[in-house]
Amino acid sequence: MGSSIQISARDGSGVFSGYLAVPACGSGPGLVLLQEIFGVNANVREIADYYAEEGYVVLAPDLFWRQQPGVELGYSAQEFQQAFGLYQGFDQDKGIDDIDAALGVLREWPEVNGGLAVLGFCLGARLAYLSACRCDVDVAIGYYGMGMEHHLDEADHIKGRLVLHFAGADEYCPAAARERIYAGLAARDNVELYLYPEVDHAFARAGSPHFHKPSALMAHQRSVTALRRRIGPHYDLSALWDKHCEYEFDTRNVEDTMATMVGEPYVNHIPTMTGGVGYRQLYRFYKHHFVDSNPPDTKLTPISRTVGDTQIVDELLFSFTHSCEIDWLLPGVAPTGRFVEIPLLAVVKFRGDKLYHEHIYWDQASLLVQVGLLDPTGLPVAGRETAAKLLDESLPSNTLMASWAGSADKE
Structure with a gap:
């Protein structure tokens, strides 16, 4: 350079x-x-x-x-x-x-x-x-x-x-x-x-x-x-991230998506270890396993956003109908036709005015419960209830804790 x-x-x-x-x-x-x-x-x-x-x-x-x-x-x-x-x-x-x-x-x-x-x-x-x-x-x-x-x-x-x-x-x-x-x-x-x-x-x-x-x-x-x-320099990281998401989920254009990123970016979907490191691998991932692999009704609902000097942390609800195989989220799982709604967290790092990396987190157990691949009976996991409680904190807490009722009268 x-x-x-x-x-x-x-x-x-x-x-x-x-x-x-x-x-x-x-x-x-x-x-x-x-x-x-x-x-x-x-x-x-x-x-x-x-x-x-x-x-x-x-x-x-x-x-x-x-x-x-x-x-x-x-x-x-x-x-x-x-x-x-x-x-x-x-x-x-x-x-x-x-x-x-x-x-x-x-x-x-x-x-x-x-x-x-x-x-x-x-x-x-x-x-x-x-x-x-x-x-x-x-x-x-x-x-x-x-x-x-x-x-x-x-x-x-x-x-x-x-x-x-x-x-x-x-x-x-x-x-x-x-x-x-x-x-x-x-x-x-x-x-x-x-x-x-x-x-x-x-x-x-x-x-x-x-x-x-x-x-x-x-x-x-x-x-x-x-x-x-x-x-400085000072960048509008929110606008840069919003434009990247628009290219991923709305216009679904791989070239435009990659243009928002540094020369050698990486993406890591933590629960499934899917994504790509470097331009070639990430382009391949976006082209064949992500951008055109999301169901038509895929929706991101923002809950909160924290904007720092170098990165953004987005708290979202991610929802879709499991109408097609989703390589990055449920690799190898045939469509179940079920509606899914999960809390999702994105940690997005920038280098200058370009995205450098994305670390994406979600509760894979909740997802598996919702598509019928995991029976929650006897397990400390929940299904769509996790998304509901994110939107309404007044919903009951500690429902998975059998010992919760026993502490009611304890100081």
Whole structure:
């Protein structure tokens, strides 16, 4: 997605390169991406492309250029030693000057609209903190940084938002260092500190032995939320989701449906594990097993919608007459002709102005009861009653609990 550009050093000592990634729409707020000790390698470029999909003009400057331009190291033991040597020889103050130069480039870049932010990992996290203290940035975000406890005297200069993610088992930022950082920063209104227990350094780097996907996903959502709220971009997620559903269930157009999604999306219907990962598999699923496979009277009735900065959670009633085989919902089950109504929950994640994924949940036991495949007698399951109670909370509760009557006179 990106390209290389040249950045002039503020001290007149030369020029250095930066990897620039621009959103598909061509413009957005500016984000300077700060490297780990391994240079602007493939991982950094992938992160830059990722945040470009989120809607940002991303610039990842080569911060080791004063020692060795164009460092791109992997993660072998030998390369780690080389990276650590570069880290030891790194001039932090000049590095901040170079970050400020990169911010200046974005500030003048015609494709940049809105504010400016910095985002860094490892070494880049400490530099993100120092950039918040010394540079004019709206948001600074750092993942598993180390050494910030030695610079807490600069915290009074932070004017923008600071978000720091810490790994609970990080040997490079042990508990004592975190405690000092929390003591110096936690009480500030413009600072967010997050701890991910029992994960280690580099928990957000895909491919790392310490990669922990749940923590990485949570940290990313918190990071993008901070960016959205301070510098944008702002999207009408409700309208985007409604249009996607229109193409799925009303016009039933697969190409239009896919056009609302990122290049490599995925859908996971949790109870039946149906859907698809990546464009080709998801297109195949939509084309042959979903869009034209729903009964003619399929209906989505909205109950509630929660709209966040990066995702939507929809609570719905899903109803239909089981007049055809529905691959994704009741795979392998011949039509029963029965009317079905079930509560359904959709967690819809966006990347920029496109859908990234859908996690869809429903009570499969209730569905099986309603089509006659599961006898609820003696089982803690219900049929269409679950949908009725969602609409009318005054209907009896605890009807499946044999012990409920016995607690009537208990305190």
